[in-house]
Amino acid sequence: MSAFFSTLLNFLLSTLLPMLGLVLTSALLIYAVYERWIDVPQKWLLNPRALQVLIAATLVCDVGLGMRFYLSHSAQQAWQDSAAVRASRERFVLPQDFQYGEILIPAGSLINRRDPFDKGEPQRPVALHGLEAVRFAQPVEIAGVWASALQILPMRVELAQDQRLGPMYRYDSASQSWVPNTVISGMACKKGQMAVFQVPHVPYDVQAEVGKPAPDGPDARFLPSQWLFRSCENGPAIALEPAHRPTAVPPLK
Numbered sequence: 001m002s003a004f005f006s007t008l009l010n011f012l013l014s015t016l017l018p019m020l021g022l023v024l025t026s027a028l029l030i031y032a033v034y035e036r037w038i039d040v041p042q043k044w045l046l047n048p049r050a051l052q053v054l055i056a057a058t059l060v061c062d063v064g065l066g067m068r069f070y071l072s073h074s075a076q077q078a079w080q081d082s083a084a085v086r087a088s089r090e091r092f093v094l095p096q097d098f099q100y101g102e103i104l105i106p107a108g109s110l111i112n113r114r115d116p117f118d119k120g121e122p123q124r125p126v127a128l129h130g131l132e133a134v135r136f137a138q139p140v141e142i143a144g145v146w147a148s149a150l151q152i153l154p155m156r157v158e159l160a161q162d163q164r165l166g167p168m169y170r171y172d173s174a175s176q177s178w179v180p181n182t183v184i185s186g187m188a189c190k191k192g193q194m195a196v197f198q199v200p201h202v203p204y205d206v207q208a209e210v211g212k213p214a215p216d217g218p219d220a221r222f223l224p225s226q227w228l229f230r231s232c233e234n235g236p237a238i239a240l241e242p243a244h245r246p247t248a249v250p251p252l253k
Contacts, residue, residue, distance in 0.1 A: 018068070021061025028058055085120040087244040089113075092126070094137075100128045101222025108137030112240045117213045127216040133240050136160075143224035145195050149238040155227075157195040158238045164188050165195060169228040178228050189232035197227040 035045060046054070094109045105111075105128075113130045135149040139160035142150065148160035166186025172179045178198050189195065202221040215221060 017061055018065045021058060021065050024054060024058040024061060028054060083120065084244070085122055086115075086118050089115065089118055089124070089126050091241045091244045093243045098128060099218045100131070100216075101218070101220040102224055103140060103142055103222065105134060106137045106140065110135040110240050110243060115213070127213065129214040129216045129220065131222075133238055135238065135240050143195075143197060143227040143229070145229075147195075149240070151238045155197055155199050156235070156238060157197065159189055159191050159193050159195060159232070161191050162189070165229055165232065167229065169198060169230060171198075187232055192237065193232045194235045194238075195232055196230045198230055200226050200228070202226075 031046070090113055092111055094105060094107050094111060096107045098105045098107075111128065111131070112133045113128060114132060115127070115130045118124065131152055133149065133151045136147065139146045139148055141147070142157055145157050145165060146160045146163060147157045149158040150156070151158075164186050168181040168184055168186060169178045170181045171177075202223060204221065
């Protein structure tokens with residue numbers, strides 16, 4: 001029922017009131033021309049009281065329409081003004097080391113992320129939930145791999161050096177699960193190649209997190225110790241958007 005009244009009120013304010021104001025304003029203008037310049041026998045005129053009521057109703061509608069346009073423009077302007085602030089927290093260089101789940105991302109690393117909960121508040125601290133990709137300032141060990149960059153979706157780890165990786169896993173259709181590869185135990189991979197992992201789902205209470213950002217910092221669901229190495233592949237380097245400038249990045253949590 002409350003949803004119905006909310007929809008009805010929105011219809012009245014956004015559609016009916018502006019239309020009524022437009023109709024009344026047009027009618028009063030036509031009446032003013034008729035009263036002043038049209039001379040006909042037995043000319044019909046509104047009584048002063050009725051005219052005052054119509055003028056008052058028109059003013060209310062027009063003021064409401066003007067306020068609606070003003071508030072809409074103000075909201076749009078505020079959103080545009082906050083765009084640079086949001087961008088500074090989506091593409092930035094880490095000012096200090098940051099613990100994200102199981103890994104410590106070193107200061108100076110380039111971060112790309114998306115945060116649908118960020119409305120551009122100037123003093124909002126930066127978090128890493130919504131992480132899309134990171135290029136590390138120095139090689140970081142992830143799931144037994146020395147990496148120079150990481151991409152979340154699809155999960156790719158760019159190798160920082162030549163290294164032998166294992167154990168390897170393969171998908172077993174009989175058990176419908178990932179099992180150790182007994183034929184190939186490991187693989188010699190080259191610097192710049194992409195290590196491909198099977199990332200198990202980390203269970204969590206979905207209902208408890210509806211409308212909230214995902215856990216961040218040490219509590220983030222970023223658990224490379226659970227990843228299963230599949231193979232190394234040749235491919236283009238992980239591409240990141242450059243850090244946004246000149247807005248300064250607020251302190252991390």
